[in-house]
Amino acid sequence: MPDAGVTEWMYRCLFRIRLFEERIKQLAADKAVPGYLHTYIGSEAIAVGVMAALRQDDWITSTYRSHGHAIAKNVDLFSIAAEIYGRVPGVCKGRGGSMHISDFDKGMLGAFGIVAAGPPVALGAAVQERRRGSDRIAASFFGDGAVHNGVFHEAAGLATHWNAPLLLVCENNGYAEATATDWHLNTENVAQMMGAYAMPAQTVDGMDMFTVYEAASAAVARMRAGGGPELIEFVSYRFSGQFEGDRQDYQPAEEIAEASKRDPVLLARQRAAQMGLDEAALSQLVAEVQAEVDDAFTRAEQAEWPAPEAALDDVYVSYPKEQIDYA
């Protein structure tokens, strides 16, 4: 079980993600922000539990569904909101947007728009850290749909081969876009697939952040001690659509209702007392987080727009400027 400090961080983080994403849904409905928006609602416990088991200096890769991972990696809420708005103080200077929220300084290698692009990248970081003698590990977050992509298999095979400290975090949220996971998988679950790589793998509840934390901590401890890769499939549910605007016509109402009974926020609230957070403490924490989120968005909304010409920066470390700008 996490100590008091970690526990409090986990609660804060869980609400940060949920309240942040609820604001995003509102902004999407109001068409107040540009671009595609993929919210993390339903999988918060995964990012929170795994990140609590990792150190700030461990590496992760994320996906187009990147808000939750970034928040749990302690990327400042304002810089995430500002990025989604496409403003200068955005974590990517407004060049990435919602699908690419990634802060290298906080241990994020990238947030990829290409399904399954992350695992090999995280693998490489894990290999380099180990060959240098560091005990940093790398965790790659990806969805249930990504396991059909060849790149995932290549990364898994090489990870075993190189005994790399790579934690493969599969977020099984029940759907890959408008396709049900129980239909797209050939196996009972994702964990069963890893026999192909002689890789330890397990399927774990992804709704309770403490269960996630326990499973991730055990794997991380093994890796810090020189162990190799492991896959953990965390089972959650995608309460929102694939992206904001998806009408979810294919998600049965009963299914959603059933899943809501184990909503990660609900479960966390139920365990709060047992974890040493009484009603008062919890509502105070939630109020603080709400204020934090409100402040982040208020400032983001007012943050300055990038200069058009900023589109020409940061392509290369060094390159003749006149061969970038053809205007």
Place this chain on the structure above:
Amino acid sequence: MPDAGVTEWMYRCLFRIRLFEERIKQLAADKAVPGYLHTYIGSEAIAVGVMAALRQDDWITSTYRSHGHAIAKNVDLFSIAAEIYGRVPGVCKGRGGSMHISDFDKGMLGAFGIVAAGPPVALGAAVQERRRGSDRIAASFFGDGAVHNGVFHEAAGLATHWNAPLLLVCENNGYAEATATDWHLNTENVAQMMGAYAMPAQTVDGMDMFTVYEAASAAVARMRAGGGPELIEFVSYRFSGQFEGDRQDYQPAEEIAEASKRDPVLLARQRAAQMGLDEAALSQLVAEVQAEVDDAFTRAEQAEWPAPEAALDDVYVSYPKEQIDYA
């Protein structure tokens, strides 16, 4: 067990491949033919046994190591030899060469230079045949090294998903180029990997052509009756180098000696009597095949060279000629 007719064809075919490839090795040593040459020596029983279990109108995909598959698919020896020489009567009109021996009219979809390119192509043919109500199946031949490539995994996953009549024939010949299979596999064998796709799979001796035939026949029968995909890993040995010119410095002498005791031709000879072929009949058959092979190469060597401008043909079914030729 195959009937007498099939048995005789199998012996003929086995010797056709072996004697053909021995000639190729000679020509390579003499630098008498252009291009890369990958011989099939050591895996003949696989092509022979599988093709004996297939019908002429079933589809296959091959690789850069294509001679044996083409011969076993009853592609005329002369047209194969002529292709290797780059001559007009070559099966690909001299456009493909040794790595791309493929005769569509004989049921070959292609012989690919890209590792693991074949399985998805064979899969598509299998899907189309079944949706049309035909009982034709498709078999894809590939090596042990190919199982690490993502495309192989994507094809395997889709094959199960579509319950396609696809026979995945893994030729485990002990090496992927200069890399030993016992090193590159993460699992005991390739068959173990297929749990990831809930696909039936087995590891079978690939040196005895009748054992191969039995295993393949059972799988084919299942598929003709509406069954789905299956992988069979046939264990053989690569007696030649990866390609002609490879000095094989990494293949221990004892290992080669050990494997030679189960050379597919040796085993076939040992079983000849039991299969109803006495000494005389066998040596007569071998003599006939030798004559066939000699004749194929003699004619190929003398066959006409393509006109240089033939390089411009067959790119498209229809395209403006002046946009092909920029000379």
Place this chain on the structure above:
Amino acid sequence: MRELTVKDAINEALRETMRADPDVVLFGEDIAGGQGRDDYPGAMDAWGGPFGVTKGLCTEFGRDRVRDTTIAEAGFFGAAIGGAMVGMRPVCELMYADFAGVCFDQMMNQAAKMRYMFGGKQNVPMVMRTVVGGGFRAGAEHSQTLYSLFAHIPGLKVVAPYSAADAKGLLISAIRDDDPVVFFEHKRLYMQKEAVPEGAEAIPLGRGRRRREGGDVTVIAVQRMNLFAEQAAAELERDGIGVEIIDPRTYAPLDEEMILSSVKKTGRAVVVDESYPRCSLAADIAALIAEKGFADLRAPVLRVTAPHTPVPFSPPMEDYYLPSPERIARRVREAVEYGK
């Protein structure tokens, strides 16, 4: 004639060819949607792809012919190629052209080369449909055009329609064509309307469309750039500059004759392509003019393209990044004023 959006025109082209030929089969991710929930009303065809282009086809033709796939592009593109050789006419959707890198080998080394490499005995009559283009605030991995990656490869045909009628007629040709065809759809054009003929009227590949007559400068515009070229031309006309706009529509083969004869008339050419500048269609067409139209040229062959950078997300940067009517007009004026 009734007007249709580009999106509906494409849907109609698919529907009509599928009715006519049972071997036309669609592959793609959520091109129908709802797989695994067919018993739930509204699940099937919930999507029709992210833009709803194929919506309704699964309801009419069923899951055998409208195949939602797993996220395994190399696998299902390879399968489409294999199917195509034995009688299928697959239409494969790559959800965004930006994903080309995960299945490029199938298009470059298999679809494009098999007929040639194996001696001309087999064809690969498949279509790859894919979505391109910026201006959607979709960022660096959902906004690229990448036309030239495919136009570079012999064995592929390349189509990139601008208008609804062209989209329908050219897609019909692409599906009926016996060669592999890459068919680009621009996400910012899906809602553009045009009068579209009923029925399966094919528009032959390899013929451009002169969208505007003019005597001073020829503007060759790639796909969505026709919209901006039109706006620039209208403004320039007020200053008495006559712009002739040519939409090549297909890029392999390319209607060289239409381009060159227009340049013969105007003596000036500006090529507009929202792609990256290097080795792009813009460079390809400019090089064609510099070689075969040189004698007619009275000014340098100018290009309007994106800068040599990935596509930025933030609106002010993306608007600056994409060619604009203003930039096109500026280049046209440059061409006209050259040497004066």
Place this chain on the structure above:
Amino acid sequence: MRELTVKDAINEALRETMRADPDVVLFGEDIAGGQGRDDYPGAMDAWGGPFGVTKGLCTEFGRDRVRDTTIAEAGFFGAAIGGAMVGMRPVCELMYADFAGVCFDQMMNQAAKMRYMFGGKQNVPMVMRTVVGGGFRAGAEHSQTLYSLFAHIPGLKVVAPYSAADAKGLLISAIRDDDPVVFFEHKRLYMQKEAVPEGAEAIPLGRGRRRREGGDVTVIAVQRMNLFAEQAAAELERDGIGVEIIDPRTYAPLDEEMILSSVKKTGRAVVVDESYPRCSLAADIAALIAEKGFADLRAPVLRVTAPHTPVPFSPPMEDYYLPSPERIARRVREAVEYGK
């Protein structure tokens, strides 16, 4: 100065940079060879890649730094990218450029875009080494050049040396460079010799090399085409035609100044590239000249490229397919006679 083959020059560049920097790590298939048989004498370094270019490096630096991989290009290229961001300087071998399609996403969407897309905080200092070129009777899937697929993508640097000294000096720069670099090696040039300086002398990326002075026509030759251009130039000289040969050596960035100043002098340009013609480097460079060098042009910008077909296997067809000194000479004469 001692002479080295291109192959040995590349091996030396790798060896010297690996000695200087323990974070330089090689990935590739059988770049050493013998994995799984290290106990067997002669197994390690049995290959050094199919052309022996990396031979001996594993014996000196060990399996941790010279990593034979499985046939999983997308996997190990992705890993190289991840490693590069956290301190590694990976040099990844793609055995033949023809295989680019199986790992193109890693180069196009990750290596090339990450620095930009994520706001400039991280770099991807990796090198992709790969083998290109025809004339080896290797057929349609082991002979392509494919330079332009990579030159099209902003974020990548592209190098394609012709000579041994250039190969060594440019590879040293590529490995030390903080951006992703695609380094093309031509299989038909590996045995070409040139005097090569000892020690780690870097040649900066982005600077061309004038290989021959001449006043009548500028020939811009890509990689191996410098050999043929030289032969053509020698023949043309006998007829009093002075050919200036420029080897750009790197294509992103491109030494535009050297090309344009030469064209300013000669007024005529022929671009020679053995690649497919459409959207190729030849088209790119021709378009550059037609735009920025137009005022100097006295003749059309001509190109000598392969035809728009895959690479055929059979020698007579492949010899016809590849640009030849004769075809280059013919084009140069065309340029000289133009307008006369």
